[in-house]
Amino acid sequence: MSEPVIHVVGLTKRFDETLAVDHIDFTVERGVTAALLGGNGAGKTTTISMLLGLLLPSEGSVLVFGADMQSDRYRVLPRMNFSSPYVELPHRLTVSENLRVYGALYGVPNVRARIGTLARDLQLTEFLDRKTGNLSAGQKTRVALAKALINEPELLLLDEPTVSLDPDTGDWVRGYLETYRERTGATILLASHNMGEVERLCSQVLMLRKGRIVDSGSPQALVDRYGRDTLEEVFLDIARGKPRAAAE
Amino acid sequence: MSAAVGFSPRRVGAMVLRHLFLLRGSWPRAFELVYWPTLTMVLWGFTSQFLVTNSSWVARAGGVLIYAVLLWEVMFRGQLGVAFSFLEEMWSRNLGHLFVSPLRPYEWVLSLLAMSFIRVMLGILPAALLAIPLYHYSIFTLGLPLIGFFTLLLVMGWAVGLAIIALILRHGLGAENLAWVAIFVLSPISGIYYPISVLPHWLQWIAWCFPTAYVFEGMRAVLFQNEVRLDYLVAAFGLDAVYVAIGALILLWSFRRARRTGALLQMGE
Numbered sequence: 001m002s003e004p005v006i007h008v009v010g011l012t013k014r015f016d017e018t019l020a021v022d023h024i025d026f027t028v029e030r031g032v033t034a035a036l037l038g039g040n041g042a043g044k045t046t047t048i049s050m051l052l053g054l055l056l057p058s059e060g061s062v063l064v065f066g067a068d069m070q071s072d073r074y075r076v077l078p079r080m081n082f083s084s085p086y087v088e089l090p091h092r093l094t095v096s097e098n099l100r101v102y103g104a105l106y107g108v109p110n111v112r113a114r115i116g117t118l119a120r121d122l123q124l125t126e127f128l129d130r131k132t133g134n135l136s137a138g139q140k141t142r143v144a145l146a147k148a149l150i151n152e153p154e155l156l157l158l159d160e161p162t163v164s165l166d167p168d169t170g171d172w173v174r175g176y177l178e179t180y181r182e183r184t185g186a187t188i189l190l191a192s193h194n195m196g197e198v199e200r201l202c203s204q205v206l207m208l209r210k211g212r213i214v215d216s217g218s219p220q221a222l223v224d225r226y227g228r229d230t231l232e233e234v235f236l237d238i239a240r241g242k243p244r245a246a247a248e
Numbered sequence: 249m250s251a252a253v254g255f256s257p258r259r260v261g262a263m264v265l266r267h268l269f270l271l272r273g274s275w276p277r278a279f280e281l282v283y284w285p286t287l288t289m290v291l292w293g294f295t296s297q298f299l300v301t302n303s304s305w306v307a308r309a310g311g312v313l314i315y316a317v318l319l320w321e322v323m324f325r326g327q328l329g330v331a332f333s334f335l336e337e338m339w340s341r342n343l344g345h346l347f348v349s350p351l352r353p354y355e356w357v358l359s360l361l362a363m364s365f366i367r368v369m370l371g372i373l374p375a376a377l378l379a380i381p382l383y384h385y386s387i388f389t390l391g392l393p394l395i396g397f398f399t400l401l402l403v404m405g406w407a408v409g410l411a412i413i414a415l416i417l418r419h420g421l422g423a424e425n426l427a428w429v430a431i432f433v434l435s436p437i438s439g440i441y442y443p444i445s446v447l448p449h450w451l452q453w454i455a456w457c458f459p460t461a462y463v464f465e466g467m468r469a470v471l472f473q474n475e476v477r478l479d480y481l482v483a484a485f486g487l488d489a490v491y492v493a494i495g496a497l498i499l500l501w502s503f504r505r506a507r508r509t510g511a512l513l514q515m516g517e
Contacts, residue, residue, distance in 0.1 A: 015509070015510070045513075046510070049510060049513050052348045053348070053507075054344060054347055054348055054507065054510075054512055054513055055507060055508075055510045055512075055513065056504075056507045056508045074350055074352060077348065077349065077350045078350045080348070081348075082344075082345070082348045084344065084513075086341075086344070086513065087341055087342070087343075087344030087345050087513065088340060088341040088342060088345075089340070089342060089345065090266065090270065090336070090337075090340040090342050091340055092270055092273055092274055092340075093266070093269050093270060093273065094269075094273070097266075097269040097273075100265070101262050101263075101265060101266040101269070102262075102345070102349065104258055104259065104261065104262030104265065105259050105262045105263075105346075105349040105350060105351050106349060106350060107256070107258065107259075107350065131273070147345070
């Protein structure tokens, strides 16, 4: 079996007295779309930040493509990318300028051609010369996705990729991510509390509560395990600390 | 994709391009670069013209005040150039994207220094050139030592700028006003407009601990005695090396701390 793309062991993050992530372990295999699912404050964004090496763990280790993200992250960062509604692109640069800068940072060969391809795929062509700050929320999300795909990453980390989007745009983004994974064989890890999104995109779900992984499996396996009809009901059971049906 | 291992001039260039795009797309930003140095030069130009006929000290070297103010602007603008390029990233909440890209912290710092140099040249050069037709004072008459004075003050500005970035990383945007004011603590003890010898004796000891005192005394030695004080240049160079090393170390410590606290992801307006 090939080495997992993400290998997390005993990962823990404390902020003073607050335990944000509490000794979590998981792996994500190549080509899988996985989700960190949990309510507000469950530790999703903190976990993703540690996976990126942006945040140092208090304990434990993160290996991405076999590289330790505390000490060796620059070896693998060109193969990854990231998008989050909490991190923005410079508002006063045009879409094209932002993508050129990030294309150069990621060492993308022939960056203009790559921007052209992404602009066509993500329906950004007419916005390329507009200031990023003047775009609508949906347009900004597509630009953020274009930045996240500028280096055609093998691992894509997405923090709440469709939050604040209208249902139509959200559906479009999900469709695009499905197509991207099928075309490139990329691994995607997303943090979300959108059940429909997770059910549609993910074959592996890690349920987080108060910084701990309280359950994991495929969406259907979780639904069956909790004796529920939907993942949303499972989410509510877990969020409210109810035990799984199989254990009852 | 190209390997991320090792230094990449392309990534440094990308960050410089990012700030040049910003300047190109915002004429008030570009105008502000030129506005203050020029205005200050005009003000001190008239003051010099008045003092040339009323002060025997200034009369001995008429351009001394204009050259002093232009050189001080090199340090001030050099520091602002570093700090503001960083603040632009914070204001746009872009730090998270930058530091999950292959951009190394030292490449990022090099890009800040490069932008600082560009900003200084864009700001100071027009003012220096304008002083020639307006007042018939040319800072270029300082000759080769001007390159030394310029470099030494720019590097000291960088050292202060790096320390200010570290403080903003540590304390958030609440500390951003430091970018404007912090460097002025050095102005009374730098001997910009007067010799260090006019300071109280105990303050002279402190003044000689900073490269600025050597630069401005060195400038006056060129103008008044027509003498290049190599000992001043060497001392200022040594002190610059110490201060820029301190600034870089404080920044590295602050960056490491920001990775521990999650500040890189959270910072912004």
